[in-house]
Each structure stands twice: as structure tokens, then as C-alpha cells.
Amino acid sequence: MPGCLKIKDVHVTFEAGTINENHVLKGIDFEADASDFITVIGGNGAGKSTLLNTIAGVYEADAGHIEIDEIDVTRTPEHKRAKLIGRVFQDPKMGTATRMTIEENLAIATKRGQKRGLRFGLSAADREFYKEQVALLDLGLEDRMTMDMGLLSGGQRQAITLLMATIVEPKLLLLDEHTAALDPKTAEQVLGLTQKLVTEKKLTTFMITHNMQDALRYGNRLIMLHNGKIVVDLKGEEKKLATMEDLMQLFRQNSQTELKDDALLLS
Amino acid sequence: MDILITAISQGLLWALMAIGVYLTYRILHIADLTAEGSFPLGAAISSSLIVQGFNAIVSTLIAGASGLAAGLITGLLYTKFKIPALISGILTMTALYSINLRLMGQANISLLGRETVFALFEDLGLASNLIPIAIGLVAVSIIIFILFLFFRTEIGYILRSTGDNEEMSRAQGVDTDKAKVMGIMIANSLIALSGALVAQNNGFADISMGVGTIVIGLASVTIGEVLFGNLSLAKRLMCVVLGSVVYRMIIALAINLNMNPNDLRLVTAVILAVVLTAPSLKDKLNKRAMGK
Numbered sequence: 001m002p003g004c005l006k007i008k009d010v011h012v013t014f015e016a017g018t019i020n021e022n023h024v025l026k027g028i029d030f031e032a033d034a035s036d037f038i039t040v041i042g043g044n045g046a047g048k049s050t051l052l053n054t055i056a057g058v059y060e061a062d063a064g065h066i067e068i069d070e071i072d073v074t075r076t077p078e079h080k081r082a083k084l085i086g087r088v089f090q091d092p093k094m095g096t097a098t099r100m101t102i103e104e105n106l107a108i109a110t111k112r113g114q115k116r117g118l119r120f121g122l123s124a125a126d127r128e129f130y131k132e133q134v135a136l137l138d139l140g141l142e143d144r145m146t147m148d149m150g151l152l153s154g155g156q157r158q159a160i161t162l163l164m165a166t167i168v169e170p171k172l173l174l175l176d177e178h179t180a181a182l183d184p185k186t187a188e189q190v191l192g193l194t195q196k197l198v199t200e201k202k203l204t205t206f207m208i209t210h211n212m213q214d215a216l217r218y219g220n221r222l223i224m225l226h227n228g229k230i231v232v233d234l235k236g237e238e239k240k241l242a243t244m245e246d247l248m249q250l251f252r253q254n255s256q257t258e259l260k261d262d263a264l265l266l267s
Numbered sequence: 268m269d270i271l272i273t274a275i276s277q278g279l280l281w282a283l284m285a286i287g288v289y290l291t292y293r294i295l296h297i298a299d300l301t302a303e304g305s306f307p308l309g310a311a312i313s314s315s316l317i318v319q320g321f322n323a324i325v326s327t328l329i330a331g332a333s334g335l336a337a338g339l340i341t342g343l344l345y346t347k348f349k350i351p352a353l354i355s356g357i358l359t360m361t362a363l364y365s366i367n368l369r370l371m372g373q374a375n376i377s378l379l380g381r382e383t384v385f386a387l388f389e390d391l392g393l394a395s396n397l398i399p400i401a402i403g404l405v406a407v408s409i410i411i412f413i414l415f416l417f418f419r420t421e422i423g424y425i426l427r428s429t430g431d432n433e434e435m436s437r438a439q440g441v442d443t444d445k446a447k448v449m450g451i452m453i454a455n456s457l458i459a460l461s462g463a464l465v466a467q468n469n470g471f472a473d474i475s476m477g478v479g480t481i482v483i484g485l486a487s488v489t490i491g492e493v494l495f496g497n498l499s500l501a502k503r504l505m506c507v508v509l510g511s512v513v514y515r516m517i518i519a520l521a522i523n524l525n526m527n528p529n530d531l532r533l534v535t536a537v538i539l540a541v542v543l544t545a546p547s548l549k550d551k552l553n554k555r556a557m558g559k
Contacts, residue, residue, distance in 0.1 A: 056438070082440035089434070097431035100424070108424050112440040116421035164439070 004204045005032040005055070005172060010064035012047075012054050024050045026228035028064070032206075032221075037198055039215040040208045041247075042225035048208045051225065052174045055206070057081040069171045083113025086165030086203075088158060088178040095161030098150030102141060102160060105149055106130045109164035133163060137193065155186035159193055166197050173198065175207040179214075191218065212244055224251060272396055274519040278512030279403025280468055281483065283410060284461035285491075285511045286504055287334075287454040288484030293503075295430040295450045297345075300356030300481055302458050304363030305337040307477035309459030310466035311370040314378055317467070323384040327463045334459025335452045337363060342448030360477075368474055375473040383467035399468050406464065407508050410457065415501040426450050458484075479532055482539055487511035489542040514538070 057078035179187035224232035231254035309330035316326035344355035491510025
């Protein structure tokens, strides 16, 4: 099923017309299939986060078009686009309302894209459903549903945020280095959970990562950004068989820049 | 004893205003100075209507509705025109000064001998000095109960989440601008309602009665928090009410100690400064104690 996400010649410039003008995205052309799990890599300032945020509507594109599920969303405000998109952020604090409980956070997420009214936010049936969903995360949080989000660890929060992003099936799942702030073991768990959710629900997914191993290991497609452009786009067998050395090689070829190995790994 | 009763009744009637300040300051994280204009707005509207012979309860409710309008203006300036919240509030407050004068036609309106809400209840045969306490308690209880229920609804959730985490709220499809406008409207409605009741209890509305409203509101909120700590939402609202009463008692005490009434605002500011410092001071002392 092609055409779940279409990006046509998208440009984004910050502080245009000032001395600080910064042309971050310089003509992104991209099409994702419905079943694509795309890992996104690139150095600092390559435009990875800007690309995801532009798809999400945090920034508006100066030029070009963005279509999600055949709907042109180029000028749609962020909160309306949210109907189609689930997101998890790098900072575990950003994905949830910390002074609200786990179940209240899930209730807000469940209403994403729907009209909210003066009905009670949580019914007994809702509570039961959220509890079941949280139990599937296997973190033992199902008995702490009325605990404030702020009391959870970073990994627990990211797991709940992931659940919130997918509890209403989104057309697009955007993960902006969602494991970068976690310790290696927790990061591993959250990535495992990501893989499980994406596979089960067959979600079109973008995952920015700083970790090249993860970029190669996860997903069926890999794109590399450099200087606001997509310089590498590996699919299918090509992606499956790619190695770290291949990626380095590709980067050099496409960006015509010398690159220290760790610039990509650690930046 | 009389002073105590007056302090409690004043505390209860002003508590509605403090709850309004709590909504913007603690839930939306905005310092909304509209309060300084919406409080006398409620007083001006209810008093003018009562003087013209309108029913006191209807007049008071209309005053509450006028606060919604004041909040709407501030909310739109803040969200649609991207003027910082503080400035938006100052703009509305300044404009309201003229509007309040227009509404009253003069700098003050006397309500002596008029059928105020309090006079209505006096007709029922209650002891006159207890009526303000009774009405204050009823009003505060109703408002807290409604807010308690409201913050459990879907719309209540997004108001809380917007104040808590705007990025997350938008990512979850919340129109955060709308949520902020709504919050500021509800807050100013309560503040205008409080102004209406206070004017009727005092027996007059005055153009300058809004001066210092925000500081009194913040003092009530923080006194409540410092004294009673971190609690669930409904209990926190009750603490705001207690904070408002405690604040009135402190003021009553100051007057009782023969303090010059002209110095009262200075006292209020000092009280607020002290209670605002208290949490960080407590933290420091705790750390020092642990270090030993």
C-alpha cells in the first residue's frame, strides 16, 4: 500500500530574513509505504528533528507539500494533525503530563483526534482497559495506575508515552531519539517494545537514532540526512545487508565530506 | 470575636477570587493581572443592577458572566495576538478601569438599604453577622464541587494537561490555545463573582477596590500551600479557601495591633514575599540539617 506519507520538496528556514537565518531543510522529497519502518540518521544539524517536527506540524514548511494518508496537511495546525500522528520525544518529561496520573494521561491520548466534552474522562470500563494495556508493557505499572506520571522513571515514562502514541492507531509514528536519554539496558527494553508495537499494529514509523547499530538493526528502510537533504535511502535487501562500513562509505560519497566515524555515532 | 467573624466571612467571600487566581497561576502557570479589573467589574455590574432594582442573585450571576467576557479578551490577546500573558492581563485590566467607571457612572455606588444577596437572607431571619459566612460557605462549596467534577471531565483533563505540558498536549491533539482561553475565562468569572459578593457585603462598590487583588489572591494561594502542603486537587482548592481566611486573620490582627490602615498593602506584600520564600527556605534548612 503506497503513499502513506508523501513529502514533496519541503523547505524549512528558521529566522528567515535575519542575520541568524538558518536554512535547515533544503528540499526533502520522500515517499513512505504504509508498512515502512524507517530509521533516520545524520550528524548534528543535519535536520533530522526538524524533519520530524515539520511532519508533525510543530514547524510549518516554507515551501513544498506534505501528505499523510492522501490528506494534504501542509497547512494543518499541529493539534489537528495529531489525529494522524503518534509521537514520542527524546526527553522523557516531554511525552506526558507529569502532574496527572498514568490513567489520566492514557485517557487524554485515547481522545486524540476526537471531540472532547463534559463527559467524565475515565469510566470504570476505561480504567479496566488501560490497566490491561499497561499490563502488556510488562513493567508492573498496572497496579499503579493512579500514580502521578512525574513519579515514574525515564524508561517507564517512555514506555507509557509509546503506549499513548499507539493506543489510537496512528497513520504515522514519529520517534525522535526516544531512547537517547535512557541507560543502555532500559533503551534496549524500550526499543524492544517499539519493535513489538510497530509490528503488531503495522505502523508506518520514523525513528531518529544516534545509534548506527540500532539504525541498521531496526526497520526495513534507512535514510541518512546531511545538510537538510536526504543523501542515502536504503530499502529492502540493500538495507538488510548493509554494514557500518557501507554507511560510512555512502555518507562520504553522497555528502562529499570527510567524516570522522564517531561524528555520526556520537553526535 | 467580631473581628474573627468578619475575618472569616471576608476570607470566604474573597476565596472565590483566590480560587480564580489558583486556576491561572497554578493550573495554567500564567500570572493573570486581569483579576485587578475583573474583580471591580463584578462589583460594578452587580451594584449597578441592584441599584436599578434587579434581583440580587440574578445581578450576581450576571456579574460572574461578565468575568467570562473579561477573561475572553485577555485570553485572545494572549493566544491569538501572541501578547505575553502578563501584558495581556494588564491591557484588559487597564481597559476595564474605564469600563467600570462607565458602568457605575461615578467612582462608587452605595448599596445601603438595597436588596443585596445578604439582605435577601436577612429577610429569612438569620443572624445578620453570620449571613456572610453562610453565603460564603455555600458559594465556595458549590464552586469547589463543580470544579472538582469539571477537572475530571475530558475538557477538564485538557485544561490540566495544557498547564502541565503544552508540547505533549498538542501532540495529543489538544487545541492548547482554546484550553488557555477557557481557563482564563473561568478564572475571571470566579473573580468577578467574588467582587460582586464582596461589594454587596461591604455595602458599596468602589472603582479602586480591585487594586491589589492579584497580590491578595497569590497570598491566599501560597499561604494555603505553605500551611497545608501538597495534596489532591479538591483538597488544594479547600486549602486556597483556608489560605484566604488565614490572610484575612493576619490583616485583622494587624489592624488590631493599631497598625495604620494605609500600611496594610505593605503588610500584604511582605506576607506574600515571606510565604513565597518559605518553600525554598524550608528546602535549604532541610538540606543543612541533613548535611550535619
